Amino acid sequence: xxxxLAAAARCALWLASLGVLCACAWLRLDLQxxxxxxxLAALPAQQDSGALRIANQRSRDAFVNELLVLVxxxxxxxxxxxxxxxxxxxxxxxMHTENTGQSVQRLLAVYQAHHFAMLDPAQAARLSRxxxxxxxxxxxxxxxxxxxxxxxxxxxxxxxxxxxxxxxxQPYPGFLPDxxxxxxxxxxQRDFLLRVDVGGSGFSQQGAALAVGAVNAARxxxxxxxxxxxxxxxxxxxxxxxxxxxxxxxxxxxSVASTVLIMLLIAYVFRSFAPHLLAxxxxxxxxxxxxxxxxxxxxxxxxxxxxxxxxxxxxAIDYAFLYFAEYWFGESAPPAVWRRVRPGLLLGLLxxxxxxxxxxxxxxxxxxxxxxxxxxxxxxxxxxxxxxFPLGLRRNPRVAAHAAVRWPQQFIAVGCRATRWRYLLPxxxxxxxxxxxxxxxxxxxxxxxxxxxxxxxxxxAQLRSTLGQTPPPGFFLIAGANLQQALExxxxxxxxxxxxxxxxxxxxxSRFLPSQAEQQASLAAWQSVLAAPAALQTAFRQLxxxxxxTQRLESQWRRSSQQPLDAAQVFDAxxxxxxxxxxxxxxxxxxxxVTSQEALDPTSLEQTAAATPGTEFVQxxxxxxxxxxxxxxxATWLVIIGYFLICALLLWRYGRRxxxxxxxxxxxxxxxxxxxxxxxxxxxNIFVVVALILILGLGRDYSVFLxxxxxxxxxxxxxxxxSAITMLFSFGLLAVSRIPALHAFGLATLIGILASxxxxxxxxxxxxxxxx
Amino acid sequence: xxxxxxxxALLCAFAACGIAVAATPATPPALRLGFVxxxxxxxxxxxxxxxxxxxxxxxxxxxxxxxxPYHYVFEMHGSEAQEQLPDGRVRxxxxxxxxxxxxxxQIFMGAxxxxxTQLQRYFELKIAPLAQGRRITLTPKPGALSQAITQIQVTxxxxxxxxxxxxRETSGGGMQLRFTPIPPPPANP
Numbered sequence: 001x002x003x004x005l006a007a008a009a010r011c012a013l014w015l016a017s018l019g020v021l022c023a024c025a026w027l028r029l030d031l032q033x034x035x036x037x038x039x040l041a042a043l044p045a046q047q048d049s050g051a052l053r054i055a056n057q058r059s060r061d062a063f064v065n066e067l068l069v070l071v072x073x074x075x076x077x078x079x080x081x082x083x084x085x086x087x088x089x090x091x092x093x094x095m096h097t098e099n100t101g102q103s104v105q106r107l108l109a110v111y112q113a114h115h116f117a118m119l120d121p122a123q124a125a126r127l128s129r130x131x132x133x134x135x136x137x138x139x140x141x142x143x144x145x146x147x148x149x150x151x152x153x154x155x156x157x158x159x160x161x162x163x164x165x166x167x168x169x170q171p172y173p174g175f176l177p178d179x180x181x182x183x184x185x186x187x188x189q190r191d192f193l194l195r196v197d198v199g200g201s202g203f204s205q206q207g208a209a210l211a212v213g214a215v216n217a218a219r220x221x222x223x224x225x226x227x228x229x230x231x232x233x234x235x236x237x238x239x240x241x242x243x244x245x246x247x248x249x250x251x252x253x254x255s256v257a258s259t260v261l262i263m264l265l266i267a268y269v270f271r272s273f274a275p276h277l278l279a280x281x282x283x284x285x286x287x288x289x290x291x292x293x294x295x296x297x298x299x300x301x302x303x304x305x306x307x308x309x310x311x312x313x314x315x316a317i318d319y320a321f322l323y324f325a326e327y328w329f330g331e332s333a334p335p336a337v338w339r340r341v342r343p344g345l346l347l348g349l350l351x352x353x354x355x356x357x358x359x360x361x362x363x364x365x366x367x368x369x370x371x372x373x374x375x376x377x378x379x380x381x382x383x384x385x386x387x388x389f390p391l392g393l394r395r396n397p398r399v400a401a402h403a404a405v406r407w408p409q410q411f412i413a414v415g416c417r418a419t420r421w422r423y424l425l426p427x428x429x430x431x432x433x434x435x436x437x438x439x440x441x442x443x444x445x446x447x448x449x450x451x452x453x454x455x456x457x458x459x460x461a462q463l464r465s466t467l468g469q470t471p472p473p474g475f476f477l478i479a480g481a482n483l484q485q486a487l488e489x490x491x492x493x494x495x496x497x498x499x500x501x502x503x504x505x506x507x508x509x510s511r512f513l514p515s516q517a518e519q520q521a522s523l524a525a526w527q528s529v530l531a532a533p534a535a536l537q538t539a540f541r542q543l544x545x546x547x548x549x550t551q552r553l554e555s556q557w558r559r560s561s562q563q564p565l566d567a568a569q570v571f572d573a574x575x576x577x578x579x580x581x582x583x584x585x586x587x588x589x590x591x592x593x594v595t596s597q598e599a600l601d602p603t604s605l606e607q608t609a610a611a612t613p614g615t616e617f618v619q620x621x622x623x624x625x626x627x628x629x630x631x632x633x634x635a636t637w638l639v640i641i642g643y644f645l646i647c648a649l650l651l652w653r654y655g656r657r658x659x660x661x662x663x664x665x666x667x668x669x670x671x672x673x674x675x676x677x678x679x680x681x682x683x684x685n686i687f688v689v690v691a692l693i694l695i696l697g698l699g700r701d702y703s704v705f706l707x708x709x710x711x712x713x714x715x716x717x718x719x720x721x722x723s724a725i726t727m728l729f730s731f732g733l734l735a736v737s738r739i740p741a742l743h744a745f746g747l748a749t750l751i752g753i754l755a756s757x758x759x760x761x762x763x764x765x766x767x768x769x770x771x772x
Numbered sequence: 773x774x775x776x777x778x779x780x781a782l783l784c785a786f787a788a789c790g791i792a793v794a795a796t797p798a799t800p801p802a803l804r805l806g807f808v809x810x811x812x813x814x815x816x817x818x819x820x821x822x823x824x825x826x827x828x829x830x831x832x833x834x835x836x837x838x839x840x841p842y843h844y845v846f847e848m849h850g851s852e853a854q855e856q857l858p859d860g861r862v863r864x865x866x867x868x869x870x871x872x873x874x875x876x877x878q879i880f881m882g883a884x885x886x887x888x889t890q891l892q893r894y895f896e897l898k899i900a901p902l903a904q905g906r907r908i909t910l911t912p913k914p915g916a917l918s919q920a921i922t923q924i925q926v927t928x929x930x931x932x933x934x935x936x937x938x939x940r941e942t943s944g945g946g947m948q949l950r951f952t953p954i955p956p957p958p959a960n961p
Contacts, residue, residue, distance in 0.1 A: 076894075076913050137859050143811065143820065144844035145855065146836050146880065185894075543858060544841025546816060 014387040025292035051589035067235035069194040082226035083192030086218035093214030095196035106573035114565040115161040119522035127525035136539035173468040211237035234460040258729040290377030309373035316381030321719040330715035344708030358642035408721035415761025433675025443683035444628040449741035474619035475593040508592030519564035665763040666699025669755035687745040695752030703763035724757035805951040814944040886931035905929040
């Protein structure tokens with residue numbers, strides 16, 4: 001009866017703790033965004049101004065949602081039809097587009113209505129100085145130039161508006177609009193550019209799959225219409241889909257392989273299905289509790305927390321193996337197993353919790369979350385072992401110790417012999433590792449963590465080369481007390497950029513909306529010239545032009561508003577331009593950038609921005625790299641500090657000599673891993689740091705388990721061996737991954753776990769001394 | 773940062789009122805022609821008449837000179853272009869900021885050289901034989917160019933020997949160029 005009550009109480013306690021945690025988390029859960037995939041949210045919140053956050057979001061939205069398609073062919077008519085067929089297919093497949101033609105017509109009408117305000121400062125100064133004669137000369141040039149073939153003389157006799165429009169930035173040099181498309185003729189073939197947006201997020205599974213489907217449909221439609229036409233497509237959604245498919249494919253076979261290997265191992269060693277069930281229960285419960293704890297604290301969970309935290313929780317399998325090894329092959333009877341493993345398990349748990357708890361001090365949201373996740377997960381894993389395992393494993397096991405059970409014990413025993421190899425081998429390993437440390441490189445560039453298909457990369461490079469577009473390294477934020485001040489600052493910035501990089505194209509609102517001061521100067525110049533119509537008539541006559549042009553101009557001037565063009569009119573005509581303006585309380589910030597056919601030096605761009613008041617140059621990729629760098633550095637330091645605390649704990653329990661011996665083994669594994677990575681030319685990145693934390697945790701557990709269990713005991717040696725092998729299957733297999741992030745993590749884990757396991761006997765005293 | 777590129781792309785490129793950007797034109801034989809340009813402007817009853825010289829040489833040099841009623845020169849060498857203005861100033865043109873440069877050169881080169889294949893890239897062609905020579909009627913293919921030009925007629929005494937070019941614009945205006953062969957300038961010693 002007592003046993004039944006105890007069993008019920010254990011179950012109730014376990015379920016209640018998990019249930020209450022999950023229920024509280026559910027109440028706190030942000031249903032709009034349960035999993036936060038925004039990596040930049042890893043930045044400390046106080047470092048992002050409101051404008052910067054919005055600018056980042058907008059730039060990312062535009063980047064991740066855009067698809068570019070190029071249809072090329074020798075026959076203009078057939079290529080155009082193929083391009084329109086592709087366009088229709090894209091729209092029918094759920095892609096979105098702006099009506100370029102309508103936007104252009106509306107904006108053109110606005111500029112025509114205000115063309116007297118569109119003189120640039122040099123033109124305005126020339127008209128103000130030269131008066132009627134200067135205007136007549138410009139009109140004559142406008143008529144004489146071969147460009148008069150295509151200019152609208154009656155609307156723009158001086159060609160000033162054409163000049164203003166010609167100065168507008170061209171994101172795709174040489175491409176001009178053709179209805180909803182852009183077109184160019186190059187090297188004897190006609191190119192049609194189609195640009196569409198994925199409705200939702202191009203990085204989401206649904207959005208990326210939609211984009212891939214749309215591109216396939218467009219390719220098919222273009223091919224059906226024109227068999228000889230060439231079809232190319234690029235865009236972040238296509239890369240996202242390819243990367244996800246590759247990751248899924250690798251994850252599938254790696255998980256299947258590791259799961260099968262681990263299940264076979266457990267089945268072979270324990271000859272029972274119970275360890276599978278209990279280990280799975282422990283894993284599910286610990287991930288659930290960890291996620292719930294994070295949601296309870298933060299409302300949602302960062303994707304990085306989920307990935308890294310779940311990985312770190314792999315340590316918890318040690319507790320399960322410690323229990324299983326003692327239950328199946330230890331000296332304790334089933335009811336006494338928990339009592340037997342408790343010291344080692346609790347000490348391992350305590351040291352693990354301390355190590356992870358130090359990450360709470362990191363000051364980075366993601367590290368804080370990982371700390372909460374890991375601590376909660378480890379506690380739940382320990383609780384599951386303590387409360388549930390004794391219930392599931394009550395009968396005496398009937399498995400005799402076989403070879404696979406005996407050799408781990410023999411290995412530990414050999415490793416503990418007081419021979420000179422026990423000192424020489426670690427010393428040799430350290431000596432070999434030292435040159436590797438010196439060769440070790442660090443990398444926080446997220447681009448190096450991805451593996452992108454060569455075919456897509458090639459298509460992207462070809463397409464962007466055809467478009468003459470090199471993606472800019474970042475964007476400018478130009479802040480002012482009001483829009484006019486911001487526009488003037490942007491114009492000043494663009495003037496500096498133009499002087500420094502004449503071939504670059506500046507993109508910003510001021511290119512579409514000259515400042516009020518500039519427009520007022522333009523209007524004043526026209527007013528001064530038209531104030532003397534007789535002089536203007538004379539000037540026209542002297543150049544052989546009709547004097548009636550004067551009346552035409554005067555009439556147009558009278559009909560015009562004679563007011564500067566304002567932002568509202570531009571935004572009404574082209575609503576998308578609003579995205580270049582970020583209004584915050586007390587200030588207006590403009591979003592601008594610069595493109596060039598050659599790569600621009602980000603440092604020079606930063607310096608140019610710094611020399612302009614209220615301006616900064618933002619590099620999103622560099623910011624992410626900086627975030628990863630800071631996470632890596634802080635995590636490293638906090639783990640080191642955590643280790644000092646663990647050292648104190650071990651000193652208290654085992655005394656100085658034994659504590660140092662127990663710490664030596666994991667630190668040796670760490671040193672060897674870093675040296676090997678250096679020799680192999682693998683960079684030290686955030687994934688490797690997570691692997692190192694895992695290695696330290698495992699090594700520490702091995703030391704504690706062996707020390708608590710004793711060198712002569714079978715079960716701790718078996719638990720440590722099984723833990724090492726399962727970890728190698730789970731994480732070491734990732735070393736064969738083609739995805740650099742997973743490969744780096746897997747390789748570091750592979751080397752680290754091997755080193756941890758092989759050096760584990762060093763945490764025990766030499767046998768001769770122990771006997772003494 | 774592709775946000776701005778995306779937004780600005782929607783709005784930017786009507787700069788040239790819809791002229792296709794050209795590939796490298798076929799090089800016509802050396803040519804030097806005098807011309808009389810009669811320009812009809814909407815709203816003006818009297819056309820504007822100017823005189824000038826058009827010259828093309830095998831080194832891909834294109835020169836358009838107005839000699840009366842004022843002096844103006846447009847020269848294009850490869851991708852570089854410059855203007856000499858009536859007040860004597862010389863102005864360099866940036867092909868990147870003036871996409872019409874290559875297009876205009878393409879049309880003129882194709883028209884004066886009678887390069888039918890080249891012109892077919894941009895226009896639907898109709899060729900009608902005349903008692904002496906032929907008349908080529910060029911209608912812009914659907915797309916950007918058709919927004920500016922309705923039709924171009926090139927009358928030749930023989931292929932590569934243009935006599936007259938008539939351009940009808942969508943604005944209602946037009947331009948007629950009547951060519952007369954003139955001797956080449958004396959070579960520099």
